[in-house]
Amino acid sequence: MPSTEHLLKGIELFEQHVKDYDSLFRKRNKLPKNFDWRPYRWCSRDIVFSLLVVKHNRKGNYLEVDVCLMSNPPQYIENSGARVALGFLLSESYKCGGSMEIVFTPNVEGGRVPAYICDLAIEIGVKLKNVFEGHITPFEARQLYLGLAGFSHAAKEKIMRMAVDNSISPERVCFLIMGGVWSLPEAESIILGSRHPERLLLSASEPEDRHLYLSDLRVAGSAILGGVLDRKLLRTELFEGGQIVESEDEESPLVIEFDSVYFAKIYQADTELMIPWIDENKMLSSGHRMVVLVRARSDGEIKKYFLNDLESLKKLIAKYRKDATTMVFYLVPRDFEDVSLNFQSQIISQLKKEGVYLMLAPDSIASLDKEAIRRLETGRRTRQ
Amino acid sequence: MITTSIKLIAVPDEACLIERLDLRVLMSKTLKIEERLKKGVNPDDEQRRYHILCDRIEYLGNFMSMNESIQSLELGVEYFELLLQMQTCFPDESRSARVLANFCPWSKITEQIGLFENLVKRAGVSDRKEVQEKIRFYRHAEKNKLHVLELQEQLIDEDEVATNEDGLVSKFLSIPVSDKITSSKDVNSFIALRNQINTVITDLGKGIQTGVNFSDLAHNVITEILREFVYQGGRPMYLPVIYADGSKARPFPIRCLKFRNEKHKTLSSHPILNVGMMSGRHHEMDEMVKVYFFRNQEISIGKTAAESDEAAYVRAKEIFQKLRSEGIYRIAFFQTGFQPAVIGFYRALTEELLKREKSAPGLEVTPYYYFGEEYEEGKIWI
Numbered sequence: 031m032p033s034t035e036h037l038l039k040g041i042e043l044f045e046q047h048v049k050d051y052d053s054l055f056r057k058r059n060k061l062p063k064n065f066d067w068r069p070y071r072w073c074s075r076d077i078v079f080s081l082l083v084v085k086h087n088r089k090g091n092y093l094e095v096d097v098c099l100m101s102n103p104p105q106y107i108e109n110s111g112a113r114v115a116l117g118f119l120l121s122e123s124y125k126c127g128g129s130m131e132i133v134f135t136p137n138v139e140g141g142r143v144p145a146y147i148c149d150l151a152i153e154i155g156v157k158l159k160n161v162f163e164g165h166i167t168p169f170e171a172r173q174l175y176l177g178l179a180g181f182s183h184a185a186k187e188k189i190m191r192m193a194v195d196n197s198i199s200p201e202r203v204c205f206l207i208m209g210g211v212w213s214l215p216e217a218e219s220i221i222l223g224s225r226h227p228e229r230l231l232l233s234a235s236e237p238e239d240r241h242l243y244l245s246d247l248r249v250a251g252s253a254i255l256g257g258v259l260d261r262k263l264l265r266t267e268l269f270e271g272g273q274i275v276e277s278e279d280e281e282s283p284l285v286i287e288f289d290s291v292y293f294a295k296i297y298q299a300d301t302e303l304m305i306p307w308i309d310e311n312k313m314l315s316s317g318h319r320m321v322v323l324v325r326a327r328s329d330g331e332i333k334k335y336f337l338n339d340l341e342s343l344k345k346l347i348a349k350y351r352k353d354a355t356t357m358v359f360y361l362v363p364r365d366f367e368d369v370s371l372n373f374q375s376q377i378i379s380q381l382k383k384e385g386v387y388l389m390l391a392p393d394s395i396a397s398l399d400k401e402a403i404r405r406l407e408t409g410r411r412t413r414q
Numbered sequence: 415m416i417t418t419s420i421k422l423i424a425v426p427d428e429a430c431l432i433e434r435l436d437l438r439v440l441m442s443k444t445l446k447i448e449e450r451l452k453k454g455v456n457p458d459d460e461q462r463r464y465h466i467l468c469d470r471i472e473y474l475g476n477f478m479s480m481n482e483s484i485q486s487l488e489l490g491v492e493y494f495e496l497l498l499q500m501q502t503c504f505p506d507e508s509r510s511a512r513v514l515a516n517f518c519p520w521s522k523i524t525e526q527i528g529l530f531e532n533l534v535k536r537a538g539v540s541d542r543k544e545v546q547e548k549i550r551f552y553r554h555a556e557k558n559k560l561h562v563l564e565l566q567e568q569l570i571d572e573d574e575v576a577t578n579e580d581g582l583v584s585k586f587l588s589i590p591v592s593d594k595i596t597s598s599k600d601v602n603s604f605i606a607l608r609n610q611i612n613t614v615i616t617d618l619g620k621g622i623q624t625g626v627n628f629s630d631l632a633h634n635v636i637t638e639i640l641r642e643f644v645y646q647g648g649r650p651m652y653l654p655v656i657y658a659d660g661s662k663a664r665p666f667p668i669r670c671l672k673f674r675n676e677k678h679k680t681l682s683s684h685p686i687l688n689v690g691m692m693s694g695r696h697h698e699m700d701e702m703v704k705v706y707f708f709r710n711q712e713i714s715i716g717k718t719a720a721e722s723d724e725a726a727y728v729r730a731k732e733i734f735q736k737l738r739s740e741g742i743y744r745i746a747f748f749q750t751g752f753q754p755a756v757i758g759f760y761r762a763l764t765e766e767l768l769k770r771e772k773s774a775p776g777l778e779v780t781p782y783y784y785f786g787e788e789y790e791e792g793k794i795w796i
């Protein structure tokens with residue numbers, strides 16, 4: 031933990047940077063460049079996690095940090111301030127096109143890598159070699175970034191394999207998640223659930239290379255469909271001022287896993303959750319599991335592939351319903367409603383026979399496509 | 415795991431019209447967009463239109479494929495993998511042979527299947543079953559005046575993928591990445607860029623993936639230091655170029671030219687043409703120059719800095735090629751600070767001078783760096 035003297039000095043310096051920033055940029059209605067000092071305050075409601083001032087050092091091609099203050103609020107997970115700060119520093123370093131080296135100026139705890147970041151590095155299992163020189167090397171940054179992103183063991187292995195094959199850098203994969211292009215579970219679905227995840231994550235296909243582009247679009251659509259359900263389940267509503275509002279920072283405690291064999295998602299909640307988009311009121315009880323077969327299919331595809339999907343569902347049941355409390359769902363977009371009524375009822379009755387619930391997402395294939403195009407476009411503008 | 419399979423269908427002319435949608439019209443419109451995309455004008459809009467039209471073609475194709483009289487052929491998942499392989503090895507040829515397109519009107523079949531046959535021969539996959547079947551299908555369509563559509567299906571491959579690869583972590587950790595710290599001593603910008611390039615050259619030698627970040631550097635610093643490395647002795651090499659938005663540009667050739675004073679002397683009697691770097695940026699420069707090298711509109715089209723760099727490079731190459739047939743040019747290049755255009759210009763210039771190395775001197779460029787009201791003369795490129 032930094033000394034009181036370092037803390038007070040850091041806060042004073044941060045305030046000075048904010049004043050400078052205001053007079054140089056905000057008051058002049060100008061935007062700063064990467065190489066200008068930029069102050070950031072990372073908060074959730076009234077809790078400050080981190081105060082940072084950074085700039086890209088053009089001469090050394092590294093990220094320079096002049097203020098790096100972090101807090102560890104007890105109501106959040108261990109090292110939460112350092113997680114926020116380090117996640118930002120690594121992403122900013124990547125975004126600025128730098129070498130990924132991070133350098134702390136003498137104003138940061140006397141010029142060393144901050145103690146909280148060192149603690150976090152130990153937690154992640156990365157040994158920092160230049161703590162007292164105040165440097166994090168690109169080699170260390172790579173491991174920290176991969177550790178911080180929170181991938182499952184299987185996804186991490188695939189990322190390492192892709193890096194060894196030189197098909198995509200781990201920094202880019204991490205940045206796509208930290209930068210909000212893909213959520214972690216969506217990225218896991220892409221990485222584990224498709225044959226060429228690197229192409230999609232690199233936005234490598236142009237629309238005129240139709241076969242490749244469409245294939246990426248379909249995988250992206252499936253990942254997004256799963257992501258829509260994740261967000262629906264994770265969403266927490268609060269009662270504030272007589273109104274129900276969606277919490278910005280609190281999510282339901284939910285473990286999300288991915289079964290790459292069936293392209294299915296497995297959810298396990300630590301609290302009771304309402305299951306959305308099904309015909310009846312069902313709750314996912316605390317400690318219980320639900321397995322969702324995700325199929326982003328159009329009405330024609332639903333008709334064509336339903337029997338295949340039913341087979342997959344039967345295999346999923348055999349795999350996961352050893353525990354009788356596990357519920358199984360078949361998630362499709364609302365294009366299902368365009369299937370003939372006769373076929374719809376056949377599907378529903380066959381699902382019922384197997385004890386599977388039909389889950390109808392509010393999104394259509396067209397809207398999933400639109401979102402997939404947007405994300406591929408964003409990825410194309412992101413550092414390769 | 416999701417996999418992609420491809421199926422061909424052959425559509426006779428009389429089956430092309432379904433309700434108000436005419437496959438022939440859709441294909442013709444899509445082909446026109448392909449032509450426009452080659453020109454690079456409004457690529458975003460064109461790509462969006464292309465996607466919509468392809469979507470409609472696929473919708474029609476899927477609808478038609480339900481008709482049992484329509485001939486079809488399943489090429490399977492492995493054919494898609496083959497396409498990927500071809501696209502990776504021969505990206506330009508794959509595009510011109512339209513192997514990744516989802517349709518081929520009858521009028522283009524002869525040309526397209528011919529290009530496909532050449533490409534698969536070059537790729538060494540001409541004896542693959544899927545390739546042979548596709549060629550047969552296209553030849554049949556050619557003979558019977560049929561249009562061909564290539565439709566995709568997403569399948570789920572339920573085979574387990576082996577994980578826990580032995581030694582993967584150590585292989586990952588041994589990927590060359592710099593583990594050194596950079597001196598944070600404040601040096602001037604010229605020395606800093608020189609140091610950065612030297613570090614990148616050393617790292618490249620060790621197999622470390624790296625690049626020189628030219629963003630946010632002053633244009634005179636970039637030009638003078640690049641010139642130093644272009645005319646430096648040693649093993650010629652390409653310097654990887656990156657920008658602050660993370661985009662990667664075409665590498666820059668260094669250690670490839672020799673400066674000869676006699677060349678400069680030969681040209682010294684010729685008149686100098688004042689050329690501005692880019693129009694519409696600094697109007698105060700208008701009276702200094704006879705002409706601008708780039709039109710702002712042509713270069714500032716990229717979404718990323720690397721795309722602007724590429725646009726500048728391609729345009730500069732075209733101009734230099736044209737100048738070659740026009741005789742001797744001594745250019746006073748009044749430049750400003752748009753880094754991607756600067757890099758693109760000097761990359762093309764270096765390549766042009768390299769091409770002209772063995773012929774009589776015919777091109778000389780002297781940079782003049784614009785700093786508000788003053789112009790500072792840089793070192794000659796010849």
